[in-house]
Amino acid sequence: MGVNQCAYGRAMTTSVAPAVRSSEPATAPPVAPGIDDGCCAASDDALMDADRAACLAAVFKALSDPTRVRLVGYLASAHGGTVCACHLPGRLGISQPTQSHHLKTLAGAGIVTREQRGRWAHYTVVPEALDVARDYLGTSIGSARCC
Helix, strand or coil: CEEEECCCCCEEEECCCCCCCCCCCCCCCCCCCCCCCCCCCCCHHHCCCHHHHHHHHHHHHHCCCHHHHHHHHHHHCCCCCCEEHHHCCHHHCCCHHHHHHHHHHHHHCCCEEEEEECCEEEEEECHHHHHHHHHHHHCCCCCCCCC
16 A cells, blocks of 8 residues: 655545456457557657756755745745844744744755844845746756856
């Protein structure tokens, strides 16, 4: 029995029926008339470069947490384009160390920049980093750019 994660975060169990042994030889299922069941060759051009995939994965991994998505949205909409860490909303419902962890993750992925001004850190969204994800999601693999 295996457990699969469904799209809404609930666990869904599936069971696999035991294999039945038969003395009959296995045959392929019938194919409808006029349908070619032959396999077509894959295009070598369709596979994304490994470095580009790693770049995109880092951006998507950093954005895979709802709190980080909320932080990016808040920073992106900030008047003046930068926010002091002391002004980040308490209504996020997270502690200061957790907030610092999320901001460090976003900065590590290049989504935000951190500038130390005296005692306080100021964060700014890097629009180009979000453009990478936007371009990839909005176009075909062949024309999207990364890093």
